[in-house]
Amino acid sequence: xxxxxxxxxxxxxxxxxxxxxxxxxxxxxxxxxxxxxxxxxxxxxxxxxxxxxxxxxxxxxxxxxxxxxxxxxxxxxxxxxxxxxxxxxxxxxxxxxxxxxxxxxxxxxxxxxxxxxxxxxxxxxxxxxxxxxxxxxxxxxxxxxxxxxxxxxxxxxxxxxxxxxxxxxxxxxxxxxxxxxxxxxxxxxxxxxxxxxxxxxxxxxxxxxxxxxxxxxxxxxxxxxxxxxxxxxxxxxxxxxxxxxxxxxxxxxxxxxxxxxxxxxxxxxxxxxxxxxxxxxxxxxxxxxxxxxxxxxxxxxxxxxxxxxxxxxxxxxxxxxxxxxxxxxxxxxxxxxxxxxxxxxxxxxxxxxxxxxxxxxxxxxxxxxxxxxxxxxxxxxxxxxxxxxxxxxxxxxxxxxxxxxxxxxxxxxxxxxxxxxxxxxxxxxxxxxxxxxxxxxxxxxxxxxxxxxxxxxxxxxxxxxxxxxxxxxxxxxxxxxxxxxxxxxxxxxxxxxxxxxxxxxxxxxxxxxxxxxxxxxxxxxxxxxxxxxxxxxxxxxxxxxxxxxxxxxxxxxxxxxxxxxxxxxxxxxxxxxxxxxxxxxxxxxxxxxxxxxxxxxxxxxxxxxxxxxxxxxxxxxxxxxxxxxxxxxxxxxxxxxxxxxxxxxxx
Numbered sequence: 001x002x003x004x005x006x007x008x009x010x011x012x013x014x015x016x017x018x019x020x021x022x023x024x025x026x027x028x029x030x031x032x033x034x035x036x037x038x039x040x041x042x043x044x045x046x047x048x049x050x051x052x053x054x055x056x057x058x059x060x061x062x063x064x065x066x067x068x069x070x071x072x073x074x075x076x077x078x079x080x081x082x083x084x085x086x087x088x089x090x091x092x093x094x095x096x097x098x099x100x101x102x103x104x105x106x107x108x109x110x111x112x113x114x115x116x117x118x119x120x121x122x123x124x125x126x127x128x129x130x131x132x133x134x135x136x137x138x139x140x141x142x143x144x145x146x147x148x149x150x151x152x153x154x155x156x157x158x159x160x161x162x163x164x165x166x167x168x169x170x171x172x173x174x175x176x177x178x179x180x181x182x183x184x185x186x187x188x189x190x191x192x193x194x195x196x197x198x199x200x201x202x203x204x205x206x207x208x209x210x211x212x213x214x215x216x217x218x219x220x221x222x223x224x225x226x227x228x229x230x231x232x233x234x235x236x237x238x239x240x241x242x243x244x245x246x247x248x249x250x251x252x253x254x255x256x257x258x259x260x261x262x263x264x265x266x267x268x269x270x271x272x273x274x275x276x277x278x279x280x281x282x283x284x285x286x287x288x289x290x291x292x293x294x295x296x297x298x299x300x301x302x303x304x305x306x307x308x309x310x311x312x313x314x315x316x317x318x319x320x321x322x323x324x325x326x327x328x329x330x331x332x333x334x335x336x337x338x339x340x341x342x343x344x345x346x347x348x349x350x351x352x353x354x355x356x357x358x359x360x361x362x363x364x365x366x367x368x369x370x371x372x373x374x375x376x377x378x379x380x381x382x383x384x385x386x387x388x389x390x391x392x393x394x395x396x397x398x399x400x401x402x403x404x405x406x407x408x409x410x411x412x413x414x415x416x417x418x419x420x421x422x423x424x425x426x427x428x429x430x431x432x433x434x435x436x437x438x439x440x441x442x443x444x445x446x447x448x449x450x451x452x453x454x455x456x457x458x459x460x461x462x463x464x465x466x467x468x469x470x471x472x473x474x475x476x477x478x479x480x481x482x483x484x485x486x487x488x489x490x491x492x493x494x495x496x497x498x499x500x501x502x503x504x505x506x507x508x509x510x511x512x513x514x515x516x517x518x519x520x521x522x523x524x525x526x527x528x529x530x531x532x533x534x535x536x537x538x539x540x541x542x543x544x545x546x547x548x549x550x551x552x553x554x555x556x557x558x559x560x561x562x563x564x565x566x567x568x569x570x571x572x573x574x575x576x577x578x579x580x581x582x583x584x585x586x587x588x589x590x591x592x593x594x595x596x597x598x599x600x601x602x603x604x605x606x607x608x609x610x611x612x613x614x615x616x617x618x619x620x621x622x623x624x625x626x627x628x629x630x631x632x633x634x635x636x637x638x639x640x641x642x643x644x645x646x647x648x649x650x651x
Contacts, residue, residue, distance in 0.1 A: 028332065031088045034366060045363030046372070052244050052362040053369060054376025056355050057083075057098055059246040061377070062272065062388065063396040067104035067182065068347045069111035069133050072396075073275045073385070075099045079377045080281070082341035082349035087367045087374075089333035091326045092314035092351075094360040096370065097337055100352040101403045102175055103306055105182070107347050109439045110298040111136050114291070135286040136295075137347040142285040143292070143299035144348045145338030148307065152331035160308045166423040167446045168308065169412045170430025174442060176407040177435050179400060186397035187220040189213025189270065198435055215267045216394040223249040223398025228405055241361040246399050253395035254388065263390065270393045275385040279378075281345040298440050302348055305443070310334055310351030317360055354406055422457070426450050461497030463510055466533060468599065475533070475595040489522030490602055491515075492565075492595055494533040499540045504547035511551040515560040528560045531598050535566040540574050564591040565598045 026033050061075025068074070079098045086097040114136050115129060151157055163171075181201050185192040190208040192201050227245055234241035256262065262269040307330070314325040338348055359369060416424040429449050434442030466475040467484025475492055478484045486492075491514045495507055511530055518528035540548070552562045567575070572591075592598035 027329070029088055030091050030329065031367070034093075038366065038368065042365040042368070045365045046369040048242070049359045049362040049364030049369040050372025051376065052242065053096060053355070053359050053364075053373035055244045055247040056096075056358060057373055057377050058380050059244070059250050059399065060355065061099050062250075062391070063399045064099040064101055064104040065347075066186075066393075066396065067101060067108050067179070067400065068099075068137055069108040069115070070137055070347060071130060071275075072272050072388075073381075074134065074137070074345060074347060076377055076381055077281050077344060078341065078346040078349050080346075080374055080381075081344040082337040082346055083370050083374050085337040085340050086333050086349075086351075087370050089329070089336055090367055091324075091329040091333070092317065093323065093366045094317045094321070094356055094364050095310065095314055095351045095367075096355040096359050096373075097310075097334070097349050097351050098355070099347075100306075100309070100350040100355075101179060101400060102172065102309065102352075102407065103302060103348055103350040105175060105179055106298065106302045106305065106439050107137055107140055108182075110140060110295055114294055117294070134283070134345065136291070138283055138285040138342045138345065139287060139291055140295060140299060140302065141338045141346050141348045142287075142342035143295060144303045144306065145335045145340075145342065147299050147303035148331050148335030148338065151303070151307070152328055152335055155328055157307065157311070157327050157331050160304050160311070162447055162451070163304060163308055164423075164426065164450050165412070166416055166426040167430045167443075167450050169409050169416075170427040170432075171305075171434050171439075171443050171446060172407050173409060173413075173427075174431040174434025175439060176404045177431075178439065179404050179407070183220070183397040183400050186270065186393040187217060187401070189216030189268070189394065197438070213268060215262055215269045216392070219253055219269070219392050219394040220398040220401065223253065223395045224401040227399065227402035231402070231405070238361060241358060242363070244358070246402075249395055249398065250391060254391045257392050258390040262392070272388055272391045272393060272396075275388055277381060277383070277385040279381060283343060283345050285342045297444065301440050301443055306334060306348065306350040307331060309353070313351055313353045313356050316353070317356065321360070354403060422453055426453060455502050458497050458500075459502040460506055461495065461503060463493065463495045463507075465514070466492040466494055466595065468595075473596045487599070487603055489518055489526045489528045490531065490599070491518040491529070492531045492533060492599075494535065496536040498538050499544035499548070501541060501543035504544045507544070508547045508551040508554075511562065512554050512558075515555045515558050515562075519558060519560055529563055529602055530555060530560060531563045531565055531592075531595065531602075533565050533595055534568070534571060537571055538568065540571050545574060545578055562590065563598055563602075565593070565595050567591055 057079040058076065061079045062072040063075070065072045065075030065078075083097055086095065090097070111133050115132050118132050118136075119129070151159065178198055181198045184190070184201055184205045188205060188208075190205060190211055190213070192204050196204060226249055230240060230243075230245045257269060257271060260267075263271045311325070311327055311330050314330060318325045334350070338346075341349055413424060413427050416427050426446070426449060430442070430446035433445050433449075436442070437445065464477040464479065465486070467478040467481065467486045468474070469476050469481055469484050475494075476484050477494075478486060493510065493514045495510070497503060499507060511532065514530045515528070518530050522528040555562045592601060
């Protein structure tokens with residue numbers, strides 16, 4: 001055993017090169033690291049969570065498969081192989097990967113669209129339609145996994161940041177309404193086309209109000225009310241969260257339906273029917289360029305939503321239970337889970353807060369709990385599927401409706417309204433577009449709207465004229481600090497945004513305007529100066545640098561000098577790389593370390609001190625006569641209330 005290697009691989013792979021390979025493999029397969037450290041004290045919690053997770057997988061799998069436009073058994077298939085893959089590769093010990101409502105709805109949207117396009121109105125059998133739906137769902141799982149793995153290879157998990165919180169909350173709320181609308185058919189026991197839009201589905205339900213099945217409505221709404229009540233009670237009594245209440249409603253509804261034969265006679269309650277048993281789940285995803293072109297946007301959006309949902313859940317639990325989650329490893333684990341699952345009749349699996357939170361509350365310690373859950377799903381597929389024959393579709397609709405409550409956010413929109421009305425506008429647009437245009441198009445357009453608003457906001461960023469606050473070395477907004485001192489012929493101007501193509505012309509116009517102000521206040525014979533404080537300019541692109549040089553040229557024509565202060569390293573590097581042109585800046589002549597240094601160079605230390613009231617007349621006379629060997633920066637009475645001056649004082 002190599003020193004420090006607790007996995008045992010050091011026996012097989014001595015040497016530095018081989019140990020690097022072992023380290024890489026251990027990072028890819030975290031299970032190889034934590035399984036050897038597994039202790040007996042973890043067993044009780046993992047057993048309890050595994051049992052709870054297993055029954056949740058069965059109940060939710062049967063429910064969420066319909067959201068994906070697939071027969072119920074495919075929800076069970078999605079709860080098998082992908083869960084095992086995540087067990088090996090995942091970095092979050094509580095994460096529960098499998099069918100998730102929001103992802104299933106995204107998949108269902110694409111499946112319905114592409115199935116309709118495939119048959120194009122032609123007459124076809126039910127078996128043929130199911131075959132096409134399964135093929136499309138399998139391909140989506142493969143494609144989503146491919147997108148996630150590409151993000152992992154290039155470490156591009158950061159792209160999920162383009163889904164801002166207002167967009168995500170708006171999208172989730174809009175999707176929650178779509179989820180509820182999608183269950184109208186089974187909740188009311190009426191006929192609604194699977195491809196109907198949300199508005200059409202609502203209109204159809206209203207038109208068929210006289211044909212509503214009372215038994216279906218009773219089962220769905222009572223199941224929904226019971227699950228919501230237990231969820232609310234769990235907030236007061238946390239132990240209630242550990243119990244799989246969805247299983248209770250399924251068992252009760254199935255038992256009553258079977259005992260009273262509610263699927264027959266006047267009740268006409270629709271049931272799941274026969275569910276195939278066994279493990280004939282191996283399949284090869286269908287691939288064609290036409291299908292790739294038609295679903296690539298869906299795959300990207302599903303991948304982003306899946307990653308954001310999973311990593312946010314993992315981080316919440318990591319903070320709560322005190323462990324670290326590797327974001328890039330989660331991309332890898334989810335990607336492989338989707339790719340491998342595609343070969344075993346799975347639609348895209350994902351992590352989600354609902355089921356994961358239940359497992360954590362049930363006492364899960366490690367991902368070993370997920371193996372027990374898989375065994376329960378496996379046992380169900382092999383021996384228990386006949387028991388679900390009489391499970392009403394209405395009870396599955398009630399389970400989905402209950403999940404809508406957890407997706408609906410009320411406090412977030414109120415927060416957006418208070419913080420920034422633009423964020424509330426983005427939220428409202430995302431929710432509205434998602435509801436009326438569908439999930440994929442709604443989310444895509446919401447992201448576009450969010451980015452456009454960002455560009456508009458940064459194209460006219462906040463900027464201000466600065467003045468010296470008396471008795472300090474601080475420069476502040478003269479509108480917020482009326483006592484701040486401005487010096488004739490010297491304008492200190494701060495631009496509060498990165499300088500790039502969208503706001504480059506705006507900065508140039510501002511500098512020219514400030515140049516005119518400096519020239520107007522300059523004394524006869526005094527050379528006016530505009531000092532650009534670049535504290536908030538974190539980067540400059542080529543367009544921004546050109547605008548800066550154009551502004552310098554126009555100011556030179558006005559006999560106004562342009563100087564820079566607080567230039568951060570990356571921006572300074574950009575200016576240096578651009579040096580050599582006839583209009584480029586000279587960093588030595590035109591830049592200063594900070595505003596104080598610039599002001600002292602342009603006006604003089606004594607003049608600054610006298611104007612600011614920082615020294616008395618005797619001190620001014622001493623400095624003027626040159627008798628003092630102590631510089632103004634170290635004068636004892638000078639307040640040190642910024643970072644640089646505090647450091648100077650401490651040194």
